[in-house]
Amino acid sequence: MAKRIVIDPVTRIEGHLRIECTMEGGNVSEARASGQMFRGIETILKGRDPREAWVYTQRICGVCTTVHAIASVRAVENALKLEVPENAQHIRNIITAAHAIHDHIVHFYHLSALDWVDVTQALKADPAQAERLASGLSPWPLNGRADLKIVQDRLSGLVESGRLGIFSGGYWGHPAMRLEPEINLLAVAHYLQALETQRKANQIVAILGGKTPHIQNLAVGGVANAVNLENQSTLNMERIAFMKTLVDELGAFIEQVYIPDVCVIASRYPEWLKLGKTNLPLLSVPEMPMDPKGSAFAMPGGYIPMGDRAEFIPIRSFQDAFFEENVREAVDHSWYKGHGANHPYKEDTEPNFTQQDGGERYSWIKSPTFQGHPAEVGPLSHLRAMLASGYEPAKKRLNGAVGLLQALLGKDVPPGVLDSTLGRHLARALRCGLMYEELGRSMGLLVANIAKGDTASFNAPNFPKGEIRGFGFLEAPRGMLSHWVAIRGGKIQNYQVIAPTTWNAAPRNADGKQGPYEASLVGTPVADQERPVEVLRTIHSFDPCLACSIHLIDAKNPASHVRVRVSTGPIEG
Secondary structure: OOEEEEEEOOOOOEOOEEEEEEEEOOEEEEEEEEEOOOOOHHHHHOOOOHHHHHHHHHHHOOOOHHHHHHHHHHHHHHHHOOOOOHHHHHHHHHHHHHHHHHHHHHHHHHHHHHHOOOHHHHHHOOHHHHHHHHHOOOOOHHHOHHHHHHHHHHHHHHHHHOOOHHHOOOOOOOOOOOOOHHHHHHHHHHHHHHHHHHHHHHHHHHHHHOOOOOOOOEEOOEEOOOEOOOOOOOEOHHHHHHHHHHHHHHHHHHHHHHHHHHHHHHHHOHHHHOOOOOOOOEEOOOEEEOOOOOOOEEEOOEEEOOOOOOOOEEOOOOOOHHHHHHEEEEOOOEOEOOOOEEOHHHOOOOEOOOOOOOOOOOEOOOEEEEOOEOOEOOHHHHHHHHHHOOOHHHHHHHHHHHHHHHHHHOOOOOOOOOOOHHHHHHHHHHHHHHHHHHHHHHHHHHHHHHHOOOOOOEOOOOOOOOEEEEEEEEEEOOEEEEEEEEEEOOEEEEEEEEOHHHHHOOOOOOOOOOOHHHHHHOOOEOOOOOOOHHHHHHHHHOOOEHHHHOOOOOOOOOOOOOOOEEEEEEOOO
């Protein structure tokens, strides 16, 4: 008999996500992903000055802050055909890269690692054996037995107290958990070390952005950072040198801890290099613009159609017509008025809630398409695009990771492993390494440009009386983000945000095609339907951020929230 699993909300993500699965024979036969809050940011922005839109849009989320801010100013600059100074591009790039590194590290260790790691089993580990295992992976200095014994003792104290704190509510003893105790101990140690490491990335964002989250230094036309290498109150060599020390520390953790950890997890759960495929097109955009026009980028992006991973259509610039013309959003299965797929410039956001269960409409998330198809976005899509474009740093990193994974598995890694649950984690770790490389390069380019005597960081915008339209995109940590704006007489007439999670968590579109979450869960085996950690493994691999795709303000009861529950029961009807 078919059973239904409902996880509402999915935790360790930003916002409220509901996942419903139909179970047959121990496997997921059908899935529904539902965003449980309404986003009103687009409505709030109507009639406002487009120069301040970025201040509002970065409040969409407490994590995905800088990406919304930068995509917003890019959209307005695109509408104005406004170039930004080279210094401004480099400063924005540094913030983008540092934010991505922070986000990728937090996602793996603090939002998804506990899907694979049994913390309580770390108490059975031999720290000396754990040290020997770690020494074959990297020279990370905090993998010594003394450091690991300290972590084990701290963990033991937590368990004995009965107050597990950050480790409470896990799937301890679950049959799907099978790491050896020593690997669990290393993972717990790195979980704690990652808390300190991610802070260093945020320091870089705060130095340039004024604060984080919600940076303060942006402007339509550039940045507000004053540049003078000899002035203590401006961006100078002392601040740049300090940021360089932080970059070096981040690089050591990425290379010696993060990437090896993902490979170790993949070697212990090799079946998850096959599970979780979406079999959907892959969409990404280029990132790290290198010139004032945004016509050259350090990191490629583009579209890989469904079925033929060898086919690749690059997206080349901030003015790319191929991208602009092919994005649509449908609301046929969402709680909004309307039917069919509309272009973002013509899209509206009129809420129309019907019913929670059993209805044709079942989510506050819309259904984006590219060339008429749903698409998966995220580090997997971006890495695939970089590989398809011949981007050598991506090839080098993937070859290195595959070599380590093959050594751990003791056999060759089959092709296509990236298109999977653990493949997404691997792609994200490799993209983190690539962002580390670009972070250092952008800092060098900024210093070199300033040394030439260029201190400009802002070009003033001038808004015409008639209507103008523009779009801004950014390859955010969770995938391709785009903002779309229509401006008339210097005021916003329409504003649409299509966040990465809007693509991945989309309900069925106007043609009834599944979005990536729903497609990826079909065929997933679930060992314990009361504790469906296997479902969470795949959903968490996308790094969901429902705060970016849906928002709610309840004026009558601001403190209201959705109850946490996991339920099972027969399918009705």
